[in-house]
Amino acid sequence: MHTGQLFIDGQWREGRGAPLQSFNPADGTLLWQGRSADVRDVHEAFLAARVAQSAWAEREPAGREALLRAYAECLRQRSEALALLIAREVGKPLWEARGEVTSMIGKIELSIRAQAERAGTRQDGAQVLRHRPHGVVAVFGPYNFPGHLPNGHIVPALLAGNAVIFKPSEQTPAVAEAMVACWQDAGLPPGLLNLLQGERDTGAAIAADGELDGLFFTGSSRTGALLHRQFAGDTRRILALEMGGNNPLIVRPLQAVDAALHDVLLSAFLSSGQRCSCARRLLLPEGDWGEAFLQRLLAATATLRVGACEDQPQPFMGPLISPRAAQQLLEAQDQLLALGARALLPMQRLPQGAAFLSPGLIEVSGIDVPDEEHFGPLLQLIRYRELDQAIAIANATRYGLAAGFFGEDEAEYRHYARRARVGVLNWNRPTTGASGALPFGGTGASGNHHPSAWYAADYCNYPVASQEAPQASLPAQLPPGMQL
Numbered sequence: 232m233h234t235g236q237l238f239i240d241g242q243w244r245e246g247r248g249a250p251l252q253s254f255n256p257a258d259g260t261l262l263w264q265g266r267s268a269d270v271r272d273v274h275e276a277f278l279a280a281r282v283a284q285s286a287w288a289e290r291e292p293a294g295r296e297a298l299l300r301a302y303a304e305c306l307r308q309r310s311e312a313l314a315l316l317i318a319r320e321v322g323k324p325l326w327e328a329r330g331e332v333t334s335m336i337g338k339i340e341l342s343i344r345a346q347a348e349r350a351g352t353r354q355d356g357a358q359v360l361r362h363r364p365h366g367v368v369a370v371f372g373p374y375n376f377p378g379h380l381p382n383g384h385i386v387p388a389l390l391a392g393n394a395v396i397f398k399p400s401e402q403t404p405a406v407a408e409a410m411v412a413c414w415q416d417a418g419l420p421p422g423l424l425n426l427l428q429g430e431r432d433t434g435a436a437i438a439a440d441g442e443l444d445g446l447f448f449t450g451s452s453r454t455g456a457l458l459h460r461q462f463a464g465d466t467r468r469i470l471a472l473e474m475g476g477n478n479p480l481i482v483r484p485l486q487a488v489d490a491a492l493h494d495v496l497l498s499a500f501l502s503s504g505q506r507c508s509c510a511r512r513l514l515l516p517e518g519d520w521g522e523a524f525l526q527r528l529l530a531a532t533a534t535l536r537v538g539a540c541e542d543q544p545q546p547f548m549g550p551l552i553s554p555r556a557a558q559q560l561l562e563a564q565d566q567l568l569a570l571g572a573r574a575l576l577p578m579q580r581l582p583q584g585a586a587f588l589s590p591g592l593i594e595v596s597g598i599d600v601p602d603e604e605h606f607g608p609l610l611q612l613i614r615y616r617e618l619d620q621a622i623a624i625a626n627a628t629r630y631g632l633a634a635g636f637f638g639e640d641e642a643e644y645r646h647y648a649r650r651a652r653v654g655v656l657n658w659n660r661p662t663t664g665a666s667g668a669l670p671f672g673g674t675g676a677s678g679n680h681h682p683s684a685w686y687a688a689d690y691c692n693y694p695v696a697s698q699e700a701p702q703a704s705l706p707a708q709l710p711p712g713m714q715l
């Protein structure tokens with residue numbers, strides 16, 4: 232089913248770089264194998280993209296939109312197979328993988344609307360605003376949403392008239408291949424979308440290629456910061472970074488306890504905590520109300536069903552992306568415990584396999600813990616005395632992606648909203664499950680002020696402002712000191 236190949240200039244072909252494999256994290260089944268792209272493969276893809284891009288940018292927007300819609304139709308027809316592949320390669324439950332495919336399909340019409348609103352052409356008398364594509368852009372994807380998140384860069388980039396070099400996560404090559412096959416079968420002209428499989432060496436070769444006009448990155452803050460340093464001083468190319476978070480959730484005493492519990496679980500443990508938007512820090516009030524809420528939360532967390540993606544009944548959470556990722560999470564938890572954290576419900580390895588972890592809740596109140604994103608099902612509890620203290624704790628992070636506020640006093644929420652420094656701020660709603668009809672991005676170590684989703688059109692195009700007349704005309708009066 233999978234070719235294990237790269238896709239360059241409309242052709243599937245063997246890579247010339249290091250061997251690469253991907254496995255189902257639930258049972259270790261081999262899902263994909265092939266070779267990475269080496270520097271020569273990378274440069275050939277850029278040359279093909281450069282040639283294809285100019286004709287693509289010349290097309291009327293309606294022509295590009297028609298191709299995008301053909302791709303959406305292909306996704307729709309293959310949706311169940313694609314969801315199953317996502318579920319198997321990432322380990323996420325099938326119900327969740329189906330949601331990812333739905334988001335991918337939804338991205339097409341959203342991007343067409345966003346391009347018209349944020350980019351497109353406007354004229355007011357002699358003043359004309361147009362938008363132009365950058366040229367050849369690269370998209371680096373993370374593993375947690377191997378379809379939806381790269382798709383969220385690729386679709387608006389192609390729509391704007393760019394050509395794309397796509398380097399998926401080395402942990403999800405099979406999903407990337409299936410996605411690119413859909414574009415091919417939808418009739419995308421050769422060279423416009425090139426698939427370069429590989430690890431960080433392939434990514435580094437893409438980022439260093441002289442033909443690169445822009446890089447749209449979704450991944451960890453560590454890699455994003457590295458790319459930012461590499462691009463420092465280079466104003467020729469655009470870099471859009473969507474990175475991690477250490478997202479806080481402030482809970483105030485409230486009436487709708489069951490709903491709040493449901494939303495805290497979705498915030499912290501959806502996708503086994505492998506979403507950048509997941510809540511990592513839960514701030515609860517000291518005292519009886521906070522303690523009662525905590526006991527209900529611990530009980531509900533302990534009953535979350537963890538299992539393989541196709542299990543029936545369906546689990547709430549699957550395994551982590553790999554046994555190695557699970558091991559790193561357990562080590563992070565051990566470090567927090569060594570610093571003095573209290574294990575209220577420690578995350579544990581489960582008998583289903585080495586990548587399976589139970590959801591964990593540990594208390595770190597009063598402890599100076601590192602400001603790190605732990606990308607898995609581990610929630611850290613911090614108790615506070617009053618709202619302003621909670622806000623200070625919530626803001627004490629170098630990240631600024633998402634935050635949530637649970638409470639029924641709107642004035643309190645507004646008070647927090649004026650002080651929160653994040654790109655996504657929700658009130659009585661989970662931090663996860665962002666809307667594609669809004670911008671999505673963060674401040675600080677979470678992004679570089681190029682939010683994605685609805686605002687992706689902004690980094691896929693650049694504006695050209697013109698004052699135009701069919702013929703030059705003289706002003707009523709010449710400027711002082713000028714004669715003609």
Ligand SMILES: NC(=O)C1=CN([C@@H]2O[C@H](COP(=O)(O)OP(=O)(O)OC[C@H]3O[C@@H](n4cnc5c(N)ncnc54)[C@H](O)[C@@H]3O)[C@@H](O)[C@H]2O)C=CC1
Nearest residue numbers: 372373374399400430431434435450451454473474475507
């Ligand atoms: N803000 C957002 O929209 C989102 C952010 N994320 C973040 O992504 C992370 C999880 O994804 P991962 O795949 O582990 O991220 P990662 O940073 O390890 O990898 C992301 C991509 O960068 C490539 N890469 C890694 N090192 C590189 C290097 N030195 N040079 C060039 N390319 C390199 C990888 O091969 C991959 O394609 C989490 O931190 C999460 O918070 C995930 C989803 C959404």
Ligand SMILES: O=C(O)CCC(=O)N[C@@H](CCC(=O)O)C(=O)O
Nearest residue numbers: 506507508663664665667671684
């Ligand atoms: O890109 C969009 O359409 C909106 C952003 C989005 O879907 N975010 C998701 C996943 C991002 C992640 O955490 O990996 C979310 O907020 O749950």
